[in-house]
Amino acid sequence: MKNMIFLGPPGSGKGTQAVKLAEKIGVIHLSTGDLLRTAVKEGTDLGKQAKEYMEKGELVPDHLLIGLIETKVTNGYLSNGFILDGFPRTVPQAESLKKMFVKNNMNMDSAILLQVSDEEVVRRLSGRWFCPTCQRTYNHPSNMPKNEGVCDDDGAKLQRRPDDEESVVRNRLEVYKKQTQPIEEFYRNESILIEVTGEQAPTAVFEDLLKVVNK
Ligand code: ADP
Ligand code: ADP
Numbered sequence: 001m002k003n004m005i006f007l008g009p010p011g012s013g014k015g016t017q018a019v020k021l022a023e024k025i026g027v028i029h030l031s032t033g034d035l036l037r038t039a040v041k042e043g044t045d046l047g048k049q050a051k052e053y054m055e056k057g058e059l060v061p062d063h064l065l066i067g068l069i070e071t072k073v074t075n076g077y078l079s080n081g082f083i084l085d086g087f088p089r090t091v092p093q094a095e096s097l098k099k100m101f102v103k104n105n106m107n108m109d110s111a112i113l114l115q116v117s118d119e120e121v122v123r124r125l126s127g128r129w130f131c132p133t134c135q136r137t138y139n140h141p142s143n144m145p146k147n148e149g150v151c152d153d154d155g156a157k158l159q160r161r162p163d164d165e166e167s168v169v170r171n172r173l174e175v176y177k178k179q180t181q182p183i184e185e186f187y188r189n190e191s192i193l194i195e196v197t198g199e200q201a202p203t204a205v206f207e208d209l210l211k212v213v214n215k
Helices: 014-025 032-042 045-056 062-074 091-103 118-126 166-180 182-189 202-214
Strands: 003-007 028-031 082-085 110-115 128-130 137-139 193-197
Touching: 003 014, 003 182, 014 028, 014 082, 014 202, 028 032, 032 045, 032 062, 032 082, 045 062, 045 166, 062 091, 091 182, 110 182, 110 202, 118 128, 118 166, 166 182, 182 193, 193 202
Parallel strands: 003 082, 003 110, 028 082, 110 193
Antiparallel strands: 128 137
16 A cells, blocks of 8 residues: 555644654655645745635635646656645535546555544644754644754754644644545545554554554
């Protein structure tokens, strides 16, 4: 299994697990959240269009994300296997992805859903710190860097995400339920939805993911 989507509410551990799993099995990790944050930081056209939605915890319009992913599919960037993290996030995005795949003779092996409760999401995101250089994620108090406030890998100063403020997190959870959860049904109908308990230690989640991937 090498073509996967990671699904799950904000804070369910998609990024944490996708980085490790992609490295372990040698596939590309593509996070639309990371791509968008870079675009905002660099002030590109995409970044300018995405910024205000992201700050409010709303979804960036479908056509922008679909265009972004279509470029990656058509230029062969995903052809040796991938984990899509944060895309698709709406039914129209899932439908467009399916069409892109048919057109490019690609297939999706699985959509892996990380299940985590709302309270755990709020707890995790209020403690999330990330490295702006390598995107690695830390957590206060469960997963701290060796030296306070700096990334273990490259020494960059860790940052908080503005959209991890609690009122924005609550909105992102609502947005997830309204706009993203329906795609669980989409992939259940395609018979590729696999559910994994996200609310356990990161190493236990990783073991469960490896079992799924090696099946
Ligand atoms: P997502 O990409 O789904 O938004 P992240 O992987 O960024 O989620 O994780 C959100 C926060 O929760 C981070 O601070 C991360 O360190 C922490 N975290 C991730 N997995 C776990 C876990 N299994 N148990 C506790 N905290 C976790
Ligand atoms: P999360 O921690 O919620 O998983 P991400 O880093 O994946 O966060 O995404 C951060 C923000 O980027 C989202 O709240 C949304 O504004 C925007 N975004 C990311 N991916 C998409 C997408 N596929 N469609 C629309 N907006 C997106």
